Amino acid sequence: MFCRYESRVSGTGEHMILLTKINNAPIALNSDLIEFIEETPDTVITLTNNDRIVVRERMTEIIGKIVDFRRMISDCLIAEAENRLQAHGAGKHHGKERGT
Numbered sequence: 001m002f003c004r005y006e007s008r009v010s011g012t013g014e015h016m017i018l019l020t021k022i023n024n025a026p027i028a029l030n031s032d033l034i035e036f037i038e039e040t041p042d043t044v045i046t047l048t049n050n051d052r053i054v055v056r057e058r059m060t061e062i063i064g065k066i067v068d069f070r071r072m073i074s075d076c077l078i079a080e081a082e083n084r085l086q087a088h089g090a091g092k093h094h095g096k097e098r099g100t
Contacts, residue, residue, distance in 0.1 A: 017065040019045075022054040029053070031066045 016028040022042060033047045037059045045053045045062070055062070 017062070017069055019053075019062065019065075020056040022056060024056070027053070027055075031069060034066070037062055 017031050019027050019029055021027055029045070033049070035046045035048045035050075038044045038046070039059050043055050043057060043059055043062070045055060047053070057065075
């Protein structure tokens with residue numbers, strides 16, 4: 001199984017989630033840059049560089065998108081590691097094992 005966790009938006013592999021700015025403009029946001037999220041009642045995302053973005057999504061929805069994105073990456077990394085372990089284990093059966 002080949003698993004790629006590139007951004008579906010930019011293809012750059014950055015940690016992007018899709019959101020909607022208050023003016024209905026779509027944006028892809030690097031979730032690693034989020035410092036905190038407030039509802040005031042608008043949802044305001046403050047980034048690590050202190051920039052602020054007002055979005056239409058609620059705080060719980062944004063958190064869900066981040067969790068889903070990171071879960072997808074984690075699942076891909078686990079699948080890749082399992083494949084490598086299986087491939088390494090299969091190689092032992094085809095040749096001499098070390099120490100024998």
